[in-house]
Amino acid sequence: MSKDSLDTLRCKIEDLDTALLKLLNERAGVSRRIGKLKAKDGLGIYDRDREESIYEYLARHNKGPLKTSEINRIFSEIISVSRKLQSAVVGDDTESQVKSIAAVDTSTPSKNTSVYGIFGNPVAHSMSPLIHNAAFRLLGIDAIYLPFEVKDLQGAVAGMRVLQLRGASITHPFKTKIIGLIDEIDVTAKEVGAVNTLILDGDSIRGINTDWTGAVRCIEGLLPVKGNHFVVVGAGGAARAVVFGITREGGKVTLVNRTRDNGLALAEAFGLPFVPLGEIEDISGDCLINTTPVGMYPDVAEMPIPKGVLSRYKAVVDIIYNPFKTRLLTEAEAAGCMTKNGIDMFVFQGAEQFRIWTGREAPVKEMKEVVYHRLLVSGH
Template structure:
């Protein structure tokens, strides 16, 4: 997508009239500035969050649409007002959306129907628009577990989860489903206690990390994300050779936490794996077609290498 598209799509905030204008304006621009093949029958999708300027979802999903010959286009919308954004999805017939920080929990009240797993998790990251009826799903959980299970078993393992936001909720739910012994650490006490209570596990302040002898460490906070790439949720001397360390941050591809973990000899799981696998579920929910997984991962890795 062009810089002009990113600029216009990134302005979706403020009152509903402004949001509708920017979305309509963006649709007009993509018909003239985007890749060939866009026409009056093109289905529109997007990611809604704040911020989204770093998102690789557009380049990944658009490449996947092209690969299977699907008449769709995917944009990034910087959204502060989630109620107005969802109203825009209804009004303009946008076929689906990815939901990211900070709207994964608040968006639930705006939807018509939510799958049982997403209800239990308490967060939605996928919207599917079926004839004006908006359904909410959570693909973060399955995406994270698929990525983690490629490197380690979870059942019976001591798992330390850092963070208590929407992604942490999904991961925590998945860890419990897989039989892991989970502990939540978070900076904000209220959020950490709420998540721990919902999952039936214990919460501790993040600064108490040294109390725990974990086998799996998962960073579900934004610490280490571009542009603050030097940040780490725990210091390097906490890491041990027999640990599996997962970081859901995917930009940069190798966060400082993962760099230090590899130096220590830990098995590592980068954020790209979870990001791609959760997107695969979204893509298949929207299109009804099998996602080109290898292509999606290759596109993301190429974008991150620039």
């Protein structure tokens, strides 16, 4: 009985494989024809917006039992093969470039290799090693960037001097604690009240903040900071950098937070009006920025504010980037707002670190690509 049913099920799988094989080859044929059209119109093979829309379509229509991250992994291979087919038609090597940036570097570090890292706890989820190592490889810089899960911050700072780490990123929960442990803090990091970057100069360690630069460059991808009114939701570490950047660049901020005392403390530090989260329906602005973790994976159905208020804004930025389109951004698009996720803020703060550490402009486009690639292919 059980052998019969095993045979029956295997027959079913063979039928499905036959159908899949036919469909995959049909898809490849269509993809080749698209490659020919791209070649005729002088278009590049790689189109991130188009690929993103494919993944979004799949996520929307996936009824399981496969998880969306599993579907993404399968389609990542299909799309990669399609790019290769189109590359053969167009004579463009984008596919191999994306792959080689994302690939693990197997070259052996030497005594001349500069070492950088990130101090945090936890740190396993950080994508900073991904973007910095990609940038080092792309520009042919003999350097490596490593994650350090730090239990003793003072020990890590001493270790940085002893081991001559050239620079380090500082992440949760150390951005303010690090201030008392280093030799020098630049004036803007002092004003933000947080350090996210260390630079070793001889035996001296200097702390700076690039989060606010990342936030400003991210927002400016949507609308100018100067002269616009921003409603910033959240009053944690990320909000500090966002609020500092906006006010420094001439934007107006209203701060909104769940816990009154935390919100008032940040609002008073920067001289801003404060509104409790429960009263967000009473205000409006040009751009709403979410700096809370609400909506981040795995709680992707959540959003930090009622969706009815979204139509009062021209633009909405969510600094979360996992998932890269949060429910807040989906609802904001439906309400007709321009939107941006947190990938730009993350990549731009890293690009600024890279520039300060190496004296070279960071390959921002490729850094963004590796982040998208990781989020799409590896799931969460």
